[in-house]
Amino acid sequence: MKYISYFVRYLFVFLILSVYILEPMRVAASSSNTLRGLRAELADLQAQKRKNDSQQAATENEIRENNVAILNAEEEIQKSQEQIENAKILIEETGTEITKLHEQTEKLMAYFQVMQGENVYMEFVTDSSSMTEMVMRSDAINQIANYNQEKLVELENLIKENEQLQVDLIKYEEELAYKIADYEEKISSLQYDLSSLGEVGMDIEDEIRSKEELIAAYEDMGCGEDQDLDVCASINGSATWFKPLNKGRISSIFGKRTDPFTGKTKIHKAVDIAGNSEGTSVYSVGNGIVVATVDAKAKADRGEGKTCGGNQVYIQVLIGGKKYTVQYAHLLTVNVNVGDVVNVNTIIGTQGGGSKTKRWESCSTGSHLHFGVVEGYVKTKYMATYFNNNAIVPPGYPGKGAWFYSRTQWFA
Numbered sequence: 001m002k003y004i005s006y007f008v009r010y011l012f013v014f015l016i017l018s019v020y021i022l023e024p025m026r027v028a029a030s031s032s033n034t035l036r037g038l039r040a041e042l043a044d045l046q047a048q049k050r051k052n053d054s055q056q057a058a059t060e061n062e063i064r065e066n067n068v069a070i071l072n073a074e075e076e077i078q079k080s081q082e083q084i085e086n087a088k089i090l091i092e093e094t095g096t097e098i099t100k101l102h103e104q105t106e107k108l109m110a111y112f113q114v115m116q117g118e119n120v121y122m123e124f125v126t127d128s129s130s131m132t133e134m135v136m137r138s139d140a141i142n143q144i145a146n147y148n149q150e151k152l153v154e155l156e157n158l159i160k161e162n163e164q165l166q167v168d169l170i171k172y173e174e175e176l177a178y179k180i181a182d183y184e185e186k187i188s189s190l191q192y193d194l195s196s197l198g199e200v201g202m203d204i205e206d207e208i209r210s211k212e213e214l215i216a217a218y219e220d221m222g223c224g225e226d227q228d229l230d231v232c233a234s235i236n237g238s239a240t241w242f243k244p245l246n247k248g249r250i251s252s253i254f255g256k257r258t259d260p261f262t263g264k265t266k267i268h269k270a271v272d273i274a275g276n277s278e279g280t281s282v283y284s285v286g287n288g289i290v291v292a293t294v295d296a297k298a299k300a301d302r303g304e305g306k307t308c309g310g311n312q313v314y315i316q317v318l319i320g321g322k323k324y325t326v327q328y329a330h331l332l333t334v335n336v337n338v339g340d341v342v343n344v345n346t347i348i349g350t351q352g353g354g355s356k357t358k359r360w361e362s363c364s365t366g367s368h369l370h371f372g373v374v375e376g377y378v379k380t381k382y383m384a385t386y387f388n389n390n391a392i393v394p395p396g397y398p399g400k401g402a403w404f405y406s407r408t409q410w411f412a
Helices: 002-030 035-117 120-126 131-199 204-220 229-233 296-301 383-390
Strands: 248-252 255-258 265-268 271-274 281-283 288-294 311-319 322-334 347-351 369-375
Touching: 035 131, 035 204, 204 229, 204 288, 296 311, 311 347, 369 383
Parallel strands: none
Antiparallel strands: 248 271, 255 265, 271 369, 281 347, 288 311, 311 322, 322 347, 322 369
């Protein structure tokens, strides 16, 4: 019994120690804050991309079909508008003819009255060299009168037909406009479906590339497979927040706003800083490491179209002892690479968003910097999507329309 008692005690102690020793090891092994965790995320991204490719192909085909339907409907509207204009011209011309016929008929009736009053009509008819000529003169007068009457009726009917045609065309044009609105709404929905496949500001290919580059950078640092990456990188944090620009005007704050491209109200998950020309230096707001980039210019050069947000940089920073991940978008140039260790004096790129970046970015109305912040180091599969869902109000900025004039100027 004594040995059994010792055995039970040792077993109990072993179980207690295993909770403190083995559990942290398990957490570290599964955490994305290790190389092993990053590799797992990369594998998930690659699997998701394979799935997305087939879904995206089907969605893009449907978008193309709806775009064709919109073009066809717009062509029909154009034809309808041309027919309406032609109908208006024809109605105007017909009205002119009716006026002339009215005048001719009035003159003819007046002539008849004169002839009847002075027996001129009878003289005109009877003063014929033969019965045949008399009949011909009488028939000619009657034919002229009948022709004017028939022509008048014909033109009045034509006006009624043209007026009805104009009404019908306007109604048809309205129906086509409703169809176009439906098509456009469907395309908007389909575009959102594409975004949900990893193309919100940063598509899945950018995510995969950035993840691969980040893994390579930590490997170059000599980080162990299950070592905490924050410890391995050993970033010396900055004491306070710095602004990303030497000066700037807040053109859009964090919160609800009307999207200039869709007209819809949505939540803007960042601050937009204007007041600087394109090419102005953009700095890191704290000490940290670059974890993702988007080279929208290169993608456009490859014929892959424009990117919402254009050139982008994502940096993990340590400020005042707290971890954040920050986002820079609408950059003209990017001066850093994934894995670069940066400080508050590092120029990470230059401001864009204006005419110089129009070729490769799809949603900017002028020169400015889009600056976003989330708490913690973002090590998830979808960097941009995480920002859309978890961004906080960037601290220390003035209200809309106000300026700051120093990188350390703080606003409560």
